[in-house]
Amino acid sequence: MLNYSTSEENYIKAIFHLQKQDGTVTTNELANELKTKPASVTDMMKKLKAKKLLNYQPYQGFRLNNDGTKVALGIIRRHRLWEYFLAEKLKFTWDEVHEVAEDLEHVSNKKLIDKLDEFLGFPRTDPHGDPIPDANGKIEISRKICITELPLHTVAIVSSVSDQSSEILELLEHKKITIGTKVEVKKKFDFDKSMEIRIGRQPVFTISDRLAQNIFVQSN
Amino acid sequence: MLNYSTSEENYIKAIFHLQKQDGTVTTNELANELKTKPASVTDMMKKLKAKKLLNYQPYQGFRLNNDGTKVALGIIRRHRLWEYFLAEKLKFTWDEVHEVAEDLEHVSNKKLIDKLDEFLGFPRTDPHGDPIPDANGKIEISRKICITELPLHTVAIVSSVSDQSSEILELLEHKKITIGTKVEVKKKFDFDKSMEIRIGRQPVFTISDRLAQNIFVQSN
DNA sequence: TATTTAATTTAGATTTATCTAAACCTATTT
DNA sequence: AAATAGGTTTAGATAAATCTAAATTAAATA
Ligand SMILES: [Mn+2]
Ligand SMILES: [Mn+2]
Ligand SMILES: [Mn+2]
Ligand SMILES: [Mn+2]
Numbered sequence: 001m002l003n004y005s006t007s008e009e010n011y012i013k014a015i016f017h018l019q020k021q022d023g024t025v026t027t028n029e030l031a032n033e034l035k036t037k038p039a040s041v042t043d044m045m046k047k048l049k050a051k052k053l054l055n056y057q058p059y060q061g062f063r064l065n066n067d068g069t070k071v072a073l074g075i076i077r078r079h080r081l082w083e084y085f086l087a088e089k090l091k092f093t094w095d096e097v098h099e100v101a102e103d104l105e106h107v108s109n110k111k112l113i114d115k116l117d118e119f120l121g122f123p124r125t126d127p128h129g130d131p132i133p134d135a136n137g138k139i140e141i142s143r144k145i146c147i148t149e150l151p152l153h154t155v156a157i158v159s160s161v162s163d164q165s166s167e168i169l170e171l172l173e174h175k176k177i178t179i180g181t182k183v184e185v186k187k188k189f190d191f192d193k194s195m196e197i198r199i200g201r202q203p204v205f206t207i208s209d210r211l212a213q214n215i216f217v218q219s220n
Numbered sequence: 221m222l223n224y225s226t227s228e229e230n231y232i233k234a235i236f237h238l239q240k241q242d243g244t245v246t247t248n249e250l251a252n253e254l255k256t257k258p259a260s261v262t263d264m265m266k267k268l269k270a271k272k273l274l275n276y277q278p279y280q281g282f283r284l285n286n287d288g289t290k291v292a293l294g295i296i297r298r299h300r301l302w303e304y305f306l307a308e309k310l311k312f313t314w315d316e317v318h319e320v321a322e323d324l325e326h327v328s329n330k331k332l333i334d335k336l337d338e339f340l341g342f343p344r345t346d347p348h349g350d351p352i353p354d355a356n357g358k359i360e361i362s363r364k365i366c367i368t369e370l371p372l373h374t375v376a377i378v379s380s381v382s383d384q385s386s387e388i389l390e391l392l393e394h395k396k397i398t399i400g401t402k403v404e405v406k407k408k409f410d411f412d413k414s415m416e417i418r419i420g421r422q423p424v425f426t427i428s429d430r431l432a433q434n435i436f437v438q439s440n
Numbered sequence: 441t442a443t444t445t446a447a448t449t450t451a452g453a454t455t456t457a458t459c460t461a462a463a464c465c466t467a468t469t470t
Numbered sequence: 471a472a473a474t475a476g477g478t479t480t481a482g483a484t485a486a487a488t489c490t491a492a493a494t495t496a497a498a499t500a
Contacts, residue, residue, distance in 0.1 A: 007487065027448055040488055042449055047486090059448060059495060090335040103327045112320050115310040227457065247478055260458055262479055267456090279465060279478060 001074075002051075006106045009075050010034060011044050012053065013105075015064055016072035024061030070137050077133040078113050079105035080126035085116060087127040094127040094178070095169030129160030129179045129216075144216040147185065147197070148209070154219065155184045162214035171211065183217060221294075222271075226326045229295050230254060231264050232273065233325075235284055236292035244281030293357040299325040300346035300353075301336050307347040308340065314347040314398070315389030349380030349399045349436075364436040367405065367417070368429070374439065375404045382434035391431065403437060 004012070014033045018025045027045070031038045049056045053068035064072060082104040083097040092100070114135050117123075124140065125131050133139040144159045158181040162168055172178065176199065186204050187196040193209035207215075224232065234253045238245045247265070251258045269276045273288035284292060302324040303317040312320070334355050337343075344360065345351050353359040364379045378401040381392055392398065396419065406424050407416040413429035427435075 005486080028446095036487095037489060038448065039450080039490080043487075086332070090332070090339050092331075092335065096331075100327075100329050100332050103329070104324075107320075107323045107327070109320050109323070111312075111316075112306070112310070115312065119310050225456080248476090256457095257459060258478060259460080259480080263457080 001110075003108060004071065008044070008048065008051075009071075009106055009108075011041075011048065012064070012068060012072050013075045013079070015054065015062065016069065016076070019063050024063045026061050073133045073137040073139060074108070075105055076139075077135075077137070078108065080130060080132040081113060081116050081120065081123070083126040083128070084120055084123045084132070088120065088123075093173075095166050095173055097127055098169075099166065125160075127179070128162075129158075142218070144218050146213060147183065147215040147217050148193075148195070148212045150185050150217055150219060152185050152188070155182055156217035156219045157182055158215060159218040160216045168211070168214050172215075175205075175207070177215065183215075221291075221330075223328060224291065228264070228268065229291075229326055229328075231261075231268065232284070232288060232292050233295045233299075235274065235282065236289065236296070239283050244283045246281050290357050293353045293359060294328070295325055296359075297353040297355075297357070298328065298333050300350060301333060301340065301343070303346040303348070304340055304343045304352070305336060308343075313393075315386055315393055317347055318389075319386060345380075347399070348382075349378075362438070364438050366433060367403065367435040367437050368413075368415075368432045370405050370437055370439060372405050372408070375402055376437035376439045377401070378403055378435060379438040380436045388431070388434050392435075395425075395427070397435065403435075 011030070011034065014030055015025050018029055018033060027038045027041045031041045034041075045054070045056045045062050048054050048068070049062075052065070053071060054062050054064050056062035079101045082101040086092040086097040086100055087094055117132075117135065122134075123132055129144075131140040131142055142159065147156075147158075150156055158177060158179055160179065161172055161177070177183070182200055184198045185195055186198055189195065193212075194206055195209075195212055196204045196206050198204045231250070231254065234250055235245050238249055238253060247258045247261045251261045254261075265274070265276045265282050268274050268288070269282075272285070273291060274282050274284045276282035299321045302321040306312040306317040306320055307314055337352075337355065342354075343352055349364075351360040351362055362379065367376075367378075370376055378397060378399055380399065381397070382388055397403070402420055404418045405415055406418055409415065413432075414426055415429075415432055416424045416426050418424045
């Protein structure tokens, strides 16, 4: 396995997260995700294409190929194992781990990561509930859906939350929404797409669509 | 505290290790240590001088100032804490830890390192026997001397060994020379500066000057 | 189908870190 | 004091990653 620069790895991982099922990722989407400029994205896409990690034709968007996906899963494995370590061993709160893991994930020594995995007891999910790929890059497919797609009056369990910004995580913590929380949608409003939800036996309260988009549940 | 690039940090740390007591470090010495070219060193010295981390006048060598020393001690703290973690928690052998720590040391998140320190139980030395600076940059001054300076027939304890290359560490392991080993110099040869030493009650054997230079002992 | 708009790419700069080769100092030796 | 040899610095290139502004293309609209 070759080694990739921190910058290349950040692009590869971002593409992996953005490409859903069969669709392609656009230049602007990726630039927005990485807080960079479209011109920089185009440069990097040419480079990653030359390294045979993705399919890319000018103006047609891009998508990781098999090799690129393997690389992405390696980065995600490192990221999530470090997140687990930070939360479980170093007692970081779960909204702090992502930022630190964003750097640690780029130390790519296979032995280090496999020994870390063993030391942690081969955890299956990170502190946000996302599955951790194993040493061969195999990852559990999770049956999670966004809470916005959950039918009314159906109790589900929060299985993961977006980890993209610590602002969101701070809000979730304040609302006492965390992994494992039992939640039920009581009402949805078309006007602003906000929804009223209930956690356990607490009073019903409202969350914005923006927040709901970042909460994922396991319906069974 | 500002942040420095990986490259800047590697230069700063190398200068710290090369500058003994009151002397200055030369361009060639540093280029040799970092396996780079003298021209690259000169470029970086200008940069680090501009950042007020060292004293440097063209052709006169250089030396870290107070601020530079503080930065160096921070890097060394990270390096040695990770080495301890790798050896103690992940069960790396002590000749494998340096290389990995060389990368991990550049993840400079103060909270991460202070929590790691706490998790490890505030270790005082790394797996090579070198002291670990505390969160304030304070470091124990060790009374260690090189085995080449140890008087004949004086039993001493190996307190640290060079960790610069895994080749040396491999050799030391083969010879069963490790931290805590009791050692005594039986004879020194002027011709090639080799020496005969005895470990515990084993038969006397010879080590080269090149190797001896990398073995440090605590004479009492 | 022609036009307009929005997304994307290209062109040209900038910054950081590196190198080689040439020029330049400093110290030692004649 | 002049010559020489080492060590050091400068000059000029290169590669990676980024940017702004201009040019181009594709898609939507008239
Ligand atoms: Mn994360
Ligand atoms: Mn990252
Ligand atoms: Mn080390
Ligand atoms: Mn390093």
